[in-house]
Amino acid sequence: xxxxxxxxxxxxxxxxxxxxxRLELGTTLVITEDxxxxxxxxxxxxxxxxxKKKNIFELTVEDVMTKNPxxxxxxxxxxxxxxxxxxxxxxxxxxxxxxxxxxxxxxLHDILGKGDFKFNGR
Numbered sequence: 001x002x003x004x005x006x007x008x009x010x011x012x013x014x015x016x017x018x019x020x021x022r023l024e025l026g027t028t029l030v031i032t033e034d035x036x037x038x039x040x041x042x043x044x045x046x047x048x049x050x051x052k053k054k055n056i057f058e059l060t061v062e063d064v065m066t067k068n069p070x071x072x073x074x075x076x077x078x079x080x081x082x083x084x085x086x087x088x089x090x091x092x093x094x095x096x097x098x099x100x101x102x103x104x105x106x107x108l109h110d111i112l113g114k115g116d117f118k119f120n121g122r
């Protein structure tokens with residue numbers, strides 16, 4: 001629903017950035033009308049384009065997105081999601097079913113919690 005930041009491939013980057021900011025997850029999913037995942041845009045993608053001195057507002061979502069992003073299934077254990085995040089150095093995973101339909105989004109904070117982290121009780 002509304003808790004998943006999402007845009008379509010032809011969307012302007014201005015609108016995509018608005019969508020990224022709306023939920024403050026640092027990302028937006030790129031989906032078809034049928035809610036099939038086709039890509040993802042992260043804050044890092046935007047920073048890399050700006051660093052190349054390109055005008056991001058002349059680009060579309062399709063120009064910027066990472067195609068075929070890593071996903072986790074709706075019934076996958078948190079452990080699997082955490083392993084994927086660690087292996088690929090990412091903090092957000094789309095939740096998609098076997099045909100690629102988006103069912104949600106998982107942030108590292110959803111797994112680890114949002115509180116203060118303590119190691120060995122300290």
